Structures are given as structure tokens and as C-alpha cells.
Amino acid sequence: MRSFKFRLYPNKDQEKRFANVLEVNRIIYNYFVLNSFRSRNDMNYALTELKEQQPILCNYHSKMLQMVSTKVEGAWKALAKLKKRGHQSGKGKLLLLKQCNSFTYNQTGYSIDGNKLYLSKIGRIRIVLHRQPINVKQVTVCRQNGRWYAVVACENSKPIFKFIDPRRSVGIDVGITKFAHDSDNYATENPLFLTNMLKPLRRAQRRVSRRKKGSHNREKAKSWIARLHERIANKRLNFLHKVSTRYATRYDLIFLERLRTRNMVKNHRLARRILDSGWGTFTKMLQYKSKMVMEVEPHNTSVNCSGCGNPVPKTLMMRTHRCEMCCLVIDRDYNASLNILQRGLALLNLPVGRREVTPVEIAPLLVNGDGHARSMKQEASSLCVGSSRTKCSFSMSV
Numbered sequence: 001m002r003s004f005k006f007r008l009y010p011n012k013d014q015e016k017r018f019a020n021v022l023e024v025n026r027i028i029y030n031y032f033v034l035n036s037f038r039s040r041n042d043m044n045y046a047l048t049e050l051k052e053q054q055p056i057l058c059n060y061h062s063k064m065l066q067m068v069s070t071k072v073e074g075a076w077k078a079l080a081k082l083k084k085r086g087h088q089s090g091k092g093k094l095l096l097l098k099q100c101n102s103f104t105y106n107q108t109g110y111s112i113d114g115n116k117l118y119l120s121k122i123g124r125i126r127i128v129l130h131r132q133p134i135n136v137k138q139v140t141v142c143r144q145n146g147r148w149y150a151v152v153a154c155e156n157s158k159p160i161f162k163f164i165d166p167r168r169s170v171g172i173d174v175g176i177t178k179f180a181h182d183s184d185n186y187a188t189e190n191p192l193f194l195t196n197m198l199k200p201l202r203r204a205q206r207r208v209s210r211r212k213k214g215s216h217n218r219e220k221a222k223s224w225i226a227r228l229h230e231r232i233a234n235k236r237l238n239f240l241h242k243v244s245t246r247y248a249t250r251y252d253l254i255f256l257e258r259l260r261t262r263n264m265v266k267n268h269r270l271a272r273r274i275l276d277s278g279w280g281t282f283t284k285m286l287q288y289k290s291k292m293v294m295e296v297e298p299h300n301t302s303v304n305c306s307g308c309g310n311p312v313p314k315t316l317m318m319r320t321h322r323c324e325m326c327c328l329v330i331d332r333d334y335n336a337s338l339n340i341l342q343r344g345l346a347l348l349n350l351p352v353g354r355r356e357v358t359p360v361e362i363a364p365l366l367v368n369g370d371g372h373a374r375s376m377k378q379e380a381s382s383l384c385v386g387s388s389r390t391k392c393s394f395s396m397s398v
């Protein structure tokens, strides 16, 4: 399943209807939560009873109303999962919705033709299609800062058969100063969009706090903050899409470190920049765009020498890797990415060869010879991976 997000341009009348549907969704959601229904069957049964009492509900698409129960059930499951992982879950109850921002049409009641999205009991809404959705299974309409979008879920019917060439493999080391440094010595700067927008954000937040609570002007100021955050998120997504597409088109096999971001953000000095980088989204994008993504254990990837395996301890300040055993002098992140690649290839029992290592332009600590790394051309054979193997390897990466 793949989802695509399209912009909707409803007219005034349709916008009113959307708002109305959202309100009905919200009321039903809260009704389910207040009566503490747990299973979808109970909820849908209660919904039919509710419809008899409130015939006005018959003016809404019935499957769309039933999807509210899926939402509530999903929320319960998510809560149980959090509790199981040891998170604090308050009183273990779901909160009532103050505002509902999306509703879903599942399987029936929608169609897309031309530049119009037809929704049953709502009408034909103008949609901007940047690609043609095929095999549409679900349409979710959502409201974001006063704009409307349709998230269209499509089923992919193409057979999963992938040809993976191990020569087209890469290891990527993600970081804070450099977003990514790969084993072909290509580095991408980390744009840190949130960190760069702190000043305008502060100004906007100050504006809110100066305005009277509950006033219309305060709401306006709040929406300005929301717009800023939306802009930051859009910029970040754009950047992540560009970087991940670059890797997905150039490489078949991509190795990453398994990062435990939740533990890493416990360091308050780095937390904002870690979350601002969006490594999780980057991994997700790579997983659905590229042929194969694997995560390897991150232990000592930046410490060990990629040439001889000799541990070279370094602080965060030391940006260059200097090995006294094999005279390898390369960038610290480059060394880490080479380690990640080697670890990944070893995991798949593929030939682990060293690529030609390009040293960084600094005066190296010469022990003997020229200080250049010895190169060893990788002996690679193309390998064909059938559907069963790919499925298995994908489950490994998930």
C-alpha cells in the first residue's frame, strides 16, 4: 500500500460540509470513548442504534461513520502498546477530542475522475493530481492549518521481484553537523531547519503571550506559529525526499546504523538538533523508496578503523580518524560509513572488500610510506534475489 497526498480546493459550500462531517466524526468518537467501547463490533453495533435515535446521521456516508470505530480501536491499541513499553499512560483512558481533523472513506463512496474527487453525500471537489492514483483503496480528507488535503491509499499490484547488485551498495553514517556521510565519501550538510527558524518562532510566541487570553487576536497569532511550524516541516520533508531519492536511485543495497533516537534525546544539549534532523523519517523514506535497506548495530562504528579493525578512541571534537596501525587517515564520518558498509555486507554474507579510500586533504601523520590507504577492488558478483528472499530481507529491515 502506498499513500499519496493531494491538495483539495473545496468551494465555500463544500468546506462547510467538510467541517460538518468533521464535527459529526468528533461527536461519534467522543460517544465511543465516553461509553468505553473497546471492540469495533461493539462500536458499530452502538452506531446502528444511535442512527435509529438520530436519523440525521443517515445523511452521512455510513462506511465513513464506521471508520470512526477503527480510529478509536487504533487509539486503544496504541495506548496499550505504550503502557507495555513502560510509558506513563495517565489514567489509561482516551481523551475526548476537542477538534477532529480528518475523516476516512474506506473501499466505497469515492471516485476520482479528471481533476475532481467525488465523495458520497458531499459532492465533487476539485483536486490537484500530481500523479495518477491507481487501485485506490481508501481516501482520507484532512484539514491542516485551514487547508484541505486528500490522502489516497493505493494498492501496489506489481510483483515484488528485485535484482540486487551488491556492487551498488552503500553505508551511510548520519550525524548532526553532517546529515549524511556515505562510504563513497559524499557528505550532505545538515540544514537544521528548526534551529535556523528559532528567532522568528520566538517572535511569534511572544506575540501570542502578549495578546489577551480567549481573544480572536490571540487565535490569529497562534495560527501564525502553526504556519511557521508547517513551513519548517515542509522544508525538512523536501530535503529528506531529495537526499533519500538520491540514494534510492544510485544504490540497491543501503546500510544504516540502528539509531535509538529515544535514548539519544535524553541528552538535552543535543535533543533539539537530533529531532530536527529527522533521521527516522529519512530511514522510512529509504525503506519504501529503495530496493533494500538494512540496519546494522551501531557499536563502535566510529571507533574502529575501517582499514584494519584497530580501535581508535576519539572524542566528539576529533573529526579525523588516524590509525597508527595501518596509517589510514580519513574523515571520521567517512570511516564510520565504511564500517557500516562492511558490517552490512558481512551480515548478508556478501564479499566484504574495501573500496578505494580517498583520504581527506590534511597533513597525515606519516608512519611509513605515503599514508594512503591500500585499495582493494571489490570482487562482486551480481546476485538475483527472488520475491521470497526480498520479503524476508525486508522484514529484517523493519
Ligand SMILES: [Zn+2]
Pocket: 305, 306, 307, 308, 309, 310, 323, 324, 325, 326, 327, 328
Ligand atoms: Zn587501521
